[in-house]
Amino acid sequence: MTRNIKQWQRNIEGLRANAQKKAAATEQRAEAAIALLLKEQRPINFKTVAETAGISTAWLYEHEAIKERIIHLRAQQTPKARIKIPPREQASAASKDAMIVALRQRIQKLEKENRDLKRQVEVANGLLYQQGGKLQQ
Template sequence: MTRSWERNIDGLRAYAQEKAVETARRAEETIAHLLKEQHAVNFKTVTETAGISTAWLYGNEALKQRIMHPCLQQVPAVQIKIPRREQASSASKDTMIAALRQRIKKLKEENRALKQMVEVANGLLYQREGKLRESTS
């Protein structure tokens, strides 16, 4: 004679549901925190920060889309840090600026002189054409 026992798994189901809600809350908080701190939002950073599994994130479609959406908009910022010893000092920058301003001034004067030379050359050509027309008429 075998008896069939009906298992009571209601408590187990309730615990699993509570655990899923808590995990989703942690994931949401982690995503919000990462966005606020301007860190990369991807599956790796969310799983490591929230302490949840990657498989669980991929299984939760809403969170999966929430993580993938910011990934499409994020452009990795290139941050080049120049060592202190290679950075220019203020005095060095001031010297470079003064040298560049002096060079600009010199080039403007040269440009002005060249424009005057072109005007003189054009005037001479105009006079020459006028004399040529008079001699041929």
């Protein structure tokens, strides 16, 4: 008995069509998110576009056209103004130098005090050891 086995061909056109439809919908969501952010004058970057559109940042980075658009729009945004300290309130070079000297002297004083304390601990440990006691650390 020979069995006639029929080979089935896979029909993946429906899968392809659905994938293309899904990709187009995702691209439209990304474009709509960019338009909304522009309208609301919110910062445009990969994170805000992804959150607004409900898509991943990886998807945005993979699609070159949208990636370039986000980079371009991000570069156009004006940086927030920095607070400028008036010159009369800025520290002068002489006062900065004086502060550096004072801090260096303080460091030297603390290092000397630290060395002296370490020596005292060594002496105390030596005395305890001679008396047969336990060492302190």
